[in-house]
Amino acid sequence: MNYLQLYDAWKENKSQIYISKDFTSKVMSQIYEYEKSKIRPFEALRWIASVLSSHPVAQAGLVATSGIVGFVRIALVMSILLQC
Amino acid sequence: MTEDIEVVRRVLDGDTESFRLLVSKYSSVVVRIIRNITGNSDSCEDIGQEVFLMAYKKLETFDPARSSLSTWLLTIARNKSINTLRKKKPRLMDDLPENISESNPAEDMVQKELFNRPNRELQALPSKQHRALILAEFEGLPYERIAQIEGARIGTIKSRINRAKQKLRLALKEFGVNIP
Numbered sequence: 407m408n409y410l411q412l413y414d415a416w417k418e419n420k421s422q423i424y425i426s427k428d429f430t431s432k433v434m435s436q437i438y439e440y441e442k443s444k445i446r447p448f449e450a451l452r453w454i455a456s457v458l459s460s461h462p463v464a465q466a467g468l469v470a471t472s473g474i475v476g477f478v479r480i481a482l483v484m485s486i487l488l489q490c
Numbered sequence: 491m492t493e494d495i496e497v498v499r500r501v502l503d504g505d506t507e508s509f510r511l512l513v514s515k516y517s518s519v520v521v522r523i524i525r526n527i528t529g530n531s532d533s534c535e536d537i538g539q540e541v542f543l544m545a546y547k548k549l550e551t552f553d554p555a556r557s558s559l560s561t562w563l564l565t566i567a568r569n570k571s572i573n574t575l576r577k578k579k580p581r582l583m584d585d586l587p588e589n590i591s592e593s594n595p596a597e598d599m600v601q602k603e604l605f606n607r608p609n610r611e612l613q614a615l616p617s618k619q620h621r622a623l624i625l626a627e628f629e630g631l632p633y634e635r636i637a638q639i640e641g642a643r644i645g646t647i648k649s650r651i652n653r654a655k656q657k658l659r660l661a662l663k664e665f666g667v668n669i670p
Contacts, residue, residue: 413662416608420628423522429535430513433542440543441506 494559501549513542516560519629520567526624527571529613537574541567557638565639568621575617611661618642619654626651 458464494515500508520541525534545552545566552562612620618640625636626647633651637644 412604413608416605417627419605420526420624421522421630423518423525425517425521425538426535429517429521429538430510433513433517433539434507434510436539436543437506437509437546440547 495554498549498552498554498559501546509542509546512545512559512563516563517542519560520563523564523567523624523629524571524574526628527568527621528574529609530574533574537570538567541570544570558635561635561638564625568639572617608658608662611658614661615654615657619650619657622647622650623654623658 458468494512497508497511501512517538521534521538524537524541525531528534528537541563545563548566552559557565612623615623621640622636625631625639626633631639633644633647636651637647640647642650
């Protein structure tokens, strides 16, 4: 092997690559995982909606919580206005 | 090229599985470029996976009027490799492809020794010249595409490649390697 051949062999060596057979599958599973993570927030919302629609107690709790929050807000505004 | 655009359109329309075709088609060139730029054959596949995941996430930004899909992918691979190099120091490229080692270990050891010197000299080149030489010599890409990937003018790329070859030639002179 002369030196010119060595240079060509080196270039040839650098042009080769061995990739594991499951490389594409690994990439695709990461992509599907990413797709799942995008859907998750909506799934959580859907779960909350389904719980609320199927449990009367949960509905009553939500209404009561909303009422308390509303009452507290009104009370705070009133107290600020009375202080002025 | 037209095929790639069609596959991209399908993926953007929600057919995620079609992306597998692009990964299979471009995995070798992407991982090879990462290995040759970073000089690390251990983590090049991991970085390659990150490149394809990023490409999938940013697929909407791919503009076929500006570049081909392969150029776009290689640009991501190049940027990811540079970021990896910034994070940690590169290792010298002293590895041979694993499939060669299976054939004749003794011959491969000799080859490995012989390639050690040009590998060292390649790694010692300034990063821009190093990358230009890799894309031109190992990947056989035309100047125009290298210029797109590197975001530089064609003249600048030609000059980087010439300077890189000149440096390699001088450095390997004592070793006796003639570079065409």
